[in-house]
Amino acid sequence: MFNSKVVLITGANSGIGYETALGIAKTKATLVLVGRNAAKCEEARRQIVEQSHNDQVKVIVADLESQAAIKQFAAEFKRHYNRLDILINNAGGVFKERQTTADGFERTLGLNHFGYFLTTHYLHDILTATPESRLVNVASAAHRFVRNMNFDDLMLEKKYGEWAAYGQSKLANILFTRHLADLWQKNGIKTIANCLHPGTVRTNFGTHDFWIIRLAFHHLPFFKSAKQGAATSLHLALSPDIERKTGGYYDNCRLSKSSRAASDTAAMQSLWERSLSLTGISEFGRV
Numbered sequence: 461m462f463n464s465k466v467v468l469i470t471g472a473n474s475g476i477g478y479e480t481a482l483g484i485a486k487t488k489a490t491l492v493l494v495g496r497n498a499a500k501c502e503e504a505r506r507q508i509v510e511q512s513h514n515d516q517v518k519v520i521v522a523d524l525e526s527q528a529a530i531k532q533f534a535a536e537f538k539r540h541y542n543r544l545d546i547l548i549n550n551a552g553g554v555f556k557e558r559q560t561t562a563d564g565f566e567r568t569l570g571l572n573h574f575g576y577f578l579t580t581h582y583l584h585d586i587l588t589a590t591p592e593s594r595l596v597n598v599a600s601a602a603h604r605f606v607r608n609m610n611f612d613d614l615m616l617e618k619k620y621g622e623w624a625a626y627g628q629s630k631l632a633n634i635l636f637t638r639h640l641a642d643l644w645q646k647n648g649i650k651t652i653a654n655c656l657h658p659g660t661v662r663t664n665f666g667t668h669d670f671w672i673i674r675l676a677f678h679h680l681p682f683f684k685s686a687k688q689g690a691a692t693s694l695h696l697a698l699s700p701d702i703e704r705k706t707g708g709y710y711d712n713c714r715l716s717k718s719s720r721a722a723s724d725t726a727a728m729q730s731l732w733e734r735s736l737s738l739t740g741i742s743e744f745g746r747v
């Protein structure tokens with residue numbers, strides 16, 4: 461059905477995701493943008509088509525804070541496409557007040573970790589069946605904001621801090637990527653999985669809830685542009701240098717050092733088991 465590469469990216473209507481999608485579209489791949497706001501996604505699609513001269517750009521609308529919505533959008537994707545060469549989990553956020561998703565997860569972990577975990581789970585069959593496929597998870601240097609995953613209070617019911625919540629969710633991105641890369645290698649699955657820090661990038665990130673971020677983005681000159689912020693995502697998605705490299709954490713298009721907590725194999729296993737049990741998934745990838 462599709463001869464060109466098929467790439468799916470979440471959170472592509474603004475910021476790093478938009479510029480990553482534009483970079484991918486310029487390679488003439490077939491591109492699927494997933495976002496929660498139909499009008500914003502359609503406007504992004506229109507601009508990407510105009511700038512890349514690639515009309516093979518589609519939108520699927522889904523709220524990535526909802527397991528049911530992720531399951532539904534993945535099924536819709538699989539009805540239309542017979543391959544998935546690159547999956548880029550990018551949608552993320554930070555929230556000033558503690559909130560919960562419809563599934564009962566603390567919202568930051570719900571969107572930033574469970575959004576990635578569930579998207580990968582429901583697309584696992586098509587992704588791993590596609591030769592030379594890649595998974596790219598946008599993490600953050602903010603994983604260093606926390607010492608460890610707070611397994612005693614994963615949903616931060618006892619004590620909530622927005623940056624601790626964000627740091628924990630980004631630590632989860634790295635632990636999840638490494639665990640999955642390892643599992644795939646052990647099971648002879650050739651799909652590679654890597655994650656990255658995009659840099660400190662002037663986007664819409666945090667601007668709804670935090671006036672200080674709005675102020676900094678407007679007045680301080682040293683942030684990366686969204687285009688510069690997309691460079692490492694594009695490198696991991698497209699570069700031939702990455703072909704057989706898996707389980708890495710990248711910054712500025714180079715393999716980088718993450719915190720000690722992000723290399724803790726026991727934490728990887730615990731997060732994996734907790735994620736499966738909290739989502740009711742008995743076997744990752746089997747839908």
Ligand SMILES: NC(=O)c1ccc[n+]([C@@H]2O[C@H](COP(=O)([O-])OP(=O)(O)OC[C@H]3O[C@@H](n4cnc5c(N)ncnc54)[C@H](OP(=O)(O)O)[C@@H]3O)[C@@H](O)[C@H]2O)c1
Pocket residue numbers: 470471472473474475476477494495496497500522523524525550551552553571598599600601657658659660661662663664665666
């Ligand atoms: N900016 C930085 O300095 C920085 C640094 C390190 C890591 N990161 C990471 O980079 C990634 C992209 O962030 P960004 O900086 O580009 O921020 P952004 O401009 O706010 O983009 C975030 C994207 O995620 C989407 N999104 C948010 N909640 C969603 C939901 N429930 N369902 C579907 N889509 C949702 C947003 O859509 P809406 O427009 O509908 O909200 C938007 O498209 C995030 O994972 C972030 O943690 C950013």
